[in-house]
Amino acid sequence: MPIGLYRINGLSMSPGLAPGDYVVTLKRWKSRYRIGDIVVAQHPQFGRIIKCIRAIQPDGMLWLEGTHPDSTSTDKMGLMRRERIQGRVIRSISQSTM
Template identity: 40%
Template structure:
């Protein structure tokens, strides 16, 4: 199992995740996913994004979307996501900005990566993903 820390940017996952929150996500080879799970995805067009699993399709592909439809890229535009594109399943949310001490608290863990809740190319979206 591999744990990663991501910083959330964007507003498409409100109210569950806000801009400036952090999420701890894990990935393992045989990760169990189900509808309702929040996942970090390496999207081929939009980069690293965080969304919620709407449903799992035959063959294991995922339909994903944001929690805030007014501020999110729609699942039709995101397309079906192969399971191997899932970078991690959100395990825990750490609220709020101003957590610059987080790496120290995490015992010297690598810096948090940014994960957007929205796709930058969408006219209703903003945010970016940066390691």
């Protein structure tokens, strides 16, 4: 099971995740993502992003959104293929507790 550690750089998921925070992700080969999961993905245009799954289309494509009002949403990014998901966030580490 690949485990990842990523540092938050933007405001996309604030106030829950702020710049400087870290997230730990877990990716299983047969992962079943659910609406509400926070995931790290590799977007072809925007690079590594962290977003929340808001909808799963019948073809398995994912609708991703941030929690911050100014976050780039799927309206601008396009739907995300499951294969681009690097892992589901299983733990966050706030910089204020470090």
